[in-house]
Amino acid sequence: MRYTALLMIVTIDGVAASGKSSVSSGVAQALGVPYVSSGLLYRAATLLGLEASLDLHAAPGLLTLLGAHPVRLEPLAGGNRVWQGERELTDDLHSSRVDRGVSVVAALPEVREWVDAQLRALPEPFVAEGRDMGTNVFPHASHKFYLTASARIRAERRARERPEDVPAIEAALQRRDELDTVQSAPAPDALVIDTGPLDLQGVIDTILTRLP
Numbered sequence: 001m002r003y004t005a006l007l008m009i010v011t012i013d014g015v016a017a018s019g020k021s022s023v024s025s026g027v028a029q030a031l032g033v034p035y036v037s038s039g040l041l042y043r044a045a046t047l048l049g050l051e052a053s054l055d056l057h058a059a060p061g062l063l064t065l066l067g068a069h070p071v072r073l074e075p076l077a078g079g080n081r082v083w084q085g086e087r088e089l090t091d092d093l094h095s096s097r098v099d100r101g102v103s104v105v106a107a108l109p110e111v112r113e114w115v116d117a118q119l120r121a122l123p124e125p126f127v128a129e130g131r132d133m134g135t136n137v138f139p140h141a142s143h144k145f146y147l148t149a150s151a152r153i154r155a156e157r158r159a160r161e162r163p164e165d166v167p168a169i170e171a172a173l174q175r176r177d178e179l180d181t182v183q184s185a186p187a188p189d190a191l192v193i194d195t196g197p198l199d200l201q202g203v204i205d206t207i208l209t210r211l212p
């Protein structure tokens, strides 16, 4: 564990399934700080909207729901957990149904404000991962990274976790990338890393060598 991360925010953004959460967890564990998965909050809003049969394009219903039953992100170095009261949502957040709806929910400015307010209230230091951590939420972060890889490589990796075939996963990832384009640009001061030729530890090490 390193002790140089005091009062530091590291941002790791990137396209869908580029390795953001796995890499962030590895970096956070090496630094001895938590990592924060912003995508899980968008996923939680989506799951709850779907369960309540709400129109995912309409912010007022979603925000009323989230206000009445607050969602809490528990950032840990090994993996984030998401709670609504006593109910843990974490295991339900990576279904294909949530994947299909989440970009619609994430396009709503009111939902983005709801997520951003929760993230900005967290105590430093931490590693924050998502799409707009380095550009919008923590533009003052000391170190910024952006992960990419071809859609095919990302789909092959994801296929090892899910019982779906690679072309179907690839098409879904490309659709999500397209819908997320607006909030997914790398920060001008981010180091862009093509994770295609690297294994997980290779990406983690590439980042750690650039940190104090």
Ligand SMILES: Nc1ncnc2c1ncn2[C@@H]1O[C@H](COP(=O)(O)OP(=O)(O)OP(=O)(O)O)[C@@H](O)[C@H]1O
Pocket: 014, 015, 016, 017, 018, 019, 020, 021, 022, 023, 039, 157, 158, 160, 161, 195, 196, 198, 199, 200, 201, 203
């Ligand atoms: N460099 C790598 N080499 C091999 N496998 C990797 C690499 N990076 C990530 N993976 C694997 O790819 C899969 C997707 O990674 P991960 O879930 O961390 O991506 P993500 O960007 O957080 O995804 P999402 O955007 O859907 O939340 C995981 O199975 C992970 O172990």
Ligand SMILES: Nc1ccn([C@@H]2O[C@H](COP(=O)(O)O)[C@@H](O)[C@H]2O)c(=O)n1
Pocket: 016, 017, 020, 038, 039, 040, 042, 043, 102, 103, 104, 106, 107, 129, 130, 131, 132, 133, 176, 180, 183
């Ligand atoms: N900063 C962010 C993070 C996520 N999103 C949206 O949430 C979806 C799920 O995120 P994952 O990190 O789990 O892939 C993602 O597809 C985006 O729609 C976002 O907009 N901004």
